[in-house]
Amino acid sequence: MTFPHLELAADPHDRVGERRTDEAWLAEAWAAPETRVLVVAGSRVRPVDDTVPWVPSTQAPGEGTRVLLGQRDGRVWFAQVVDASYAEGEGWVGIRDLLPHLSGAGVEQAPLVFHAIGLAEWLFATRFCPRCGGRLEPRLAGHEQQCVECHRRQFPRTDPAVIMAITHGEPGSPEEALLLGRQDIWPSGRYSTLAGFVEPGESLEDAVRREVAEETGVVVGEVTYFGNQPWPLPSSLMLGFRGRAASPDITVDGVEMQDARWFTRAAMREQTAAGELVLPGGVSISRSLVEDWYGGPLPGSW
CATH class of the missing domain: 3.90.79.10 (Nucleoside Triphosphate Pyrophosphohydrolase)
Known part of the structure; x- marks a missing residue:
């Protein structure tokens, strides 16, 4: 018996963690025409035609935090995390309402989407240092934050x-x-x-x-x-x-x-x-x- 919940974690992408500090590689990957980006406002996404809206990097907003997700299917995948106020108008949904779009043909994108929204939620909710209250700045392609005051590093929690x-x-x-x-x-x-x-x-x-x-x-x-x-x-x-x-x-x-x-x-x-x-x-x-x-x-x- 095949369990549907396991399909959401099947065929994971290569997270290429060693590339998160390689600024030259990140810039080249972002500029590549085959690269795809998921725009996340706060922690919400706007499906298009019942599909997850991956776009070329040229169509991504110029603002926000660029998050490297990894490589799969011969291309690099990013998330562009922008302020929650960007999600104006109808159609923006959270992960629970996005789940129906990840069934069927869209299930192969689930690991990428979960990675993107999980980090976006963390970036949205974690803005100040829990030790000194200083402002946090994203590092490591969105996978770490560092306090500008005490320099303590913060990592995503599960x-x-x-x-x-x-x-x-x-x-x-x-x-x-x-x-x-x-x-x-x-x-x-x-x-x-x-x-x-x-x-x-x-x-x-x-x-x-x-x-x-x-x-x-x-x-x-x-x-x-x-x-x-x-x-x-x-x-x-x-x-x-x-x-x-x-x-x-x-x-x-x-x-x-x-x-x-x-x-x-x-x-x-x-x-x-x-x-x-x-x-x-x-x-x-x-x-x-x-x-x-x-x-x-x-x-x-x-």
Whole structure:
């Protein structure tokens, strides 16, 4: 079974990190007619004709921070990160609304787009030194910033988050069920696998157990690794796990989670077909976790 979330990280570009300080090479690569640039305003992009709008460098704005993404398909790829005010008018979207444009033929561009928007978000949100409050200036083709006052260097951060398919019952039996939860702000019928951020000093497996217990009261025993997915919303790496519950008893916290339920395969099949249960989108690792457990594709998505 091919998991859609893995396609978003397939065929990665060569990040050519050794070229980030080579100003002559960067200038030559930027000027090359085959070079392509993604203009990012703040952390938003404006799709054109349902595609990601890569343009020649001659069509990129003269302002902003030039970010080297790397090489692929015989050309060099950049992002031009401009101020959020550049995104005037309709059509500018964040990464979540851009995801549908990265399915199908556009999926091969996902690693480049995630790289671009992840750095753009970091540059947009990180403008002052956390030590002295001095102004930060981008360096290394957008992959580092340095304080103009204390000269301390800052680097992009990635926040690890766990997302898990928690099951109870004899594996593969008709009684085996998958734990899904929902928040009140979600539309009716929308449920997802549980997820949460890893805390300092915590292992990934313990983060799975803690998050499930905090949100639903379910005690988890065995935890095994499933896969991962870059997720620049704004700067996460989603680490997927499978887990086995020691008991089916649920007590939702009422804060992060308003409802949680066990779904057997039969109930999931029936309710998704009827539109009563709406699962996460096909490109998400949550969807991959659900369909891996279910054993095949399911209808409907967010």
